[in-house]
Structures are given as C-alpha cells and as structure tokens.
Amino acid sequence: MKHADLVFCPGYWGKTYLVQGMAGLVRNGDTWMSMTPFELESQEIGVRLSRGHVVIMGMGMGWAAAVCALRGEVTAVTVVERDPEILALHRGLGIFSQLPPAARAKIRVEQGDAYHWTPAEPVDLLMPDIWPLAVSDGRVEEVRRMQANVRAASVYFWGQELEIARHAVAAGRALDDAGIAATIADFGLPLIGPEYPGYAGLLSTAAHRHMRDRWFPGHAPTHVPAA
Template identity: 55%
Template sequence: MPSDSLTLFATDLFVPRYRPMRSGDWELRCGANVLCPGYWGDVSLVLDIAALTRGHETWMSMTPMEIESQEIGCRLARGYTVVMGMGMGWAAANAALMPEVSRVTVVEYDPDVLAFHAECDVFAQLPPEAAAKVEIMQGDALHWLPDAPVDTLLADIWLPLNGDDRVDEVRRMQANTGADHVYFWGQEMVIARRARALGGALDADTVAAIVRELELPLLGPSLPDYPNRIARAAAAHLRD
C-alpha cells in the first residue's frame, strides 16, 4: 500500500524529541516508520518513532496506542499532579503544559531510568514556565508520600496493559497521596473486563456503577463519549 494512502498520526499534545541512547539495561531507539493501531483510534502511520526498551520488551513508545491511553489523564490533570513512573517523560511533560496544573512530581524507582532522563532532559524542551513545574524524585510508587495535598495522580508503572493487581496498587497510591483525582494506565481495560463479567451493556450507567465499585475518583467517566472509547479500546486490546 503506498504511503500517501495512509493516515499519518497527529496529535495536538507535546511529543518530545528523542535521540538514541543507553542507560544500564535500557535502550532508547529512534527512527523507524511504523504502522500502529491506536488505543481506541484507527491504524495510522507514525514517522520517526521513538521507543524505550529493556531486553526484548518495549516499555513505552510514542505510538498512537501509548498517547491515546494516557491523554485523558494529561488533559484533565489539575493542581498538584503526581506522576508515578517516568517512562519517556511524555505524560509528565504534557501535564506540566496544562495551565490548570501548578506542580508536577515524577516518582521513578529505577536509577537507570533517572540517569537516562538526566542525559535526555525531556523537560528542557518545554517552555520555561512549564519546565519549572517539574521535579523528579526517586522512590517506590507504592510507598511514596507527598509533602503537600495532591490533586491529581497519574499512574503508569506496569508493562502489560491488563493486570490483575492494578486496582489494588492504584488504591494504595491514592491512599498514600490522598489524590482527589486519579487516572491509571489501562483503567479502561479494568472497566471493560468488569462489564463483561457482569454481562451488562457497556453504557454510561454500567461505567458509573463499576467506577463506584472501584472506589477510585477516576478521571474519564465524566466525558460523554467515555463508554464508547472503552468499547473501542477493549475490542482492540482486551485479551483476557
């Protein structure tokens, strides 16, 4: 299929510039043009993709799937925002760009990831007023405690999109931080799996009931098309 018949992926969110580098077992790879499915969007062509890998596993990449699966949290973040898991720094950078966000703390456990970011310095690519909001802390996401009340918690510390222990771990992070609002990677898969178990339609009422059951102040359910987004994401990515 000729490339001019493909849809190029585009987003109005900030996508940092990356360059190839290594830090311990981690490698940042750049340069391939790849056809990628979205999280809830269609397949599109990504030019000069960047990906963070360890061994044979890709932990994060600038693909439509990765961007769409985190953008709700970035767009709806407000106040003091804590990002659990550095990854490629994309979510923290975009949260810092939101006018409603006053401060961003990134909590990362792995010293090699921290060393990678010290060299890559994604946040230096931000406007000075956004970069000044960001601080990076080394710590365990399941035990880290803030020094001030947290408004928004964004959590992405997992490799598989689907995970059985995810909700319990997010509850621990939310309890430790006292965050008023939470968005965690893969929450749509959690909701879709529960809806399937209940045998109900994936509509606004079902989503609201499941969110109450999760006992987490989730970002996303207030969006009018959220049930439809969940359904599209689940059709593409829910495997169990």
C-alpha cells in the same frame, strides 16, 4: 532507547496510523514505553483532565509529565520513578529542559517506590503508569495501595478503560454510562474519565480492539461493540 523510522501502529481507540520517527524505551528486549498512538491515546484523557498538583507514578519517556506541565490548569507535576537508570537517562537527554521555562519550573522528579511514596503537599490528580502491559491482574488493588498513601482528589491510571471493561463484563454490566459508573463505584477510587465527551464509546472501542484473551476467566463476552 530505540528509534523506528516508519511503522504502522494501532491506536488505543483510534485507527491504525503510519508513524514516522517513533522512539521507544526498551529493556531486556521488552518495550516499556513508546511514542505510539496507543500509548498517547491511552493517557490522553488523564492529561486533558489534569489540573492542580499532578503526581505521575513511573517516568516512562516523560511525555505525560511534559504535556501536563504545559497546561495552564496544572500548577505542579511530581514524577516518582524508582529506577536509577531511567532517572540517569532522563538527566542525560534533558527532555524537560527543552520545555518553556514556566512549564519546566512546574516539574519535580523524585526517586521513590510507587507503593510507598507519600506527598508533602495535597495532590489533585494521581496518574499511575508503572506497568509494561495495558492489562494485568491485580491492577485495581495496586492503584488502591498507591492512593492510600497519596490521597489524591482524583485518579486516572494507565489502562483503566480496559480494567473497567473487564470488571463490568464480569459483573454482568453493559459498557454504557450506567455500567461504567457502577463499576467505578465498586473500585472505590475517585476515577476521572467518564465526564470526558463520548467516554463510554471510547472505552468500548478500546475493549473491542485490545482485550482479546484478557477478560476474566469464564466471563469473556461473545461480542463487544465498538463505537
């Protein structure tokens, strides 16, 4: 764990913020998760729409699990993490033990592989967050592998707005409600997000700010409007 006293951080779709007291999870010089506005905003929609039994693939710093557990609409949170060092770190820090008793009682942590773990009871929302970068090739297929085992009623994966944007542009679609809906249909996943107010505008803004050279080869747009 590392700690930054004062740092400027860009948001996912929000502006650049001056952040004080930011914690980060670092391994071999690479930041796997941090409490930056980018990280918080890029999972905010999934958290805000969470309900029922939520399964989070990848512990990270545990904030998404903690905030989901605080929601009255959420009845249980299962966190699946394969790395024993991350699990030991969380046991040592006692992050979830600091939650109110009712929220703390909802959280269960299991050691397992995101691509092979299967639930013992129905899952209402699957939230995979196992990647160090917000964009990576093959992510949709990887989420499909997880969903094939979990069979959740809905899915929200980290970086999905950027993934939707790059696939939509490659298919010649606009980043509007219709283009987003068609692209999600191609994914074959029960993604949530489009029902969130202003989703198309937020997606376009995130793509405008963060996609850079991550578009599919030969499909980089000349301009992506920001909301």
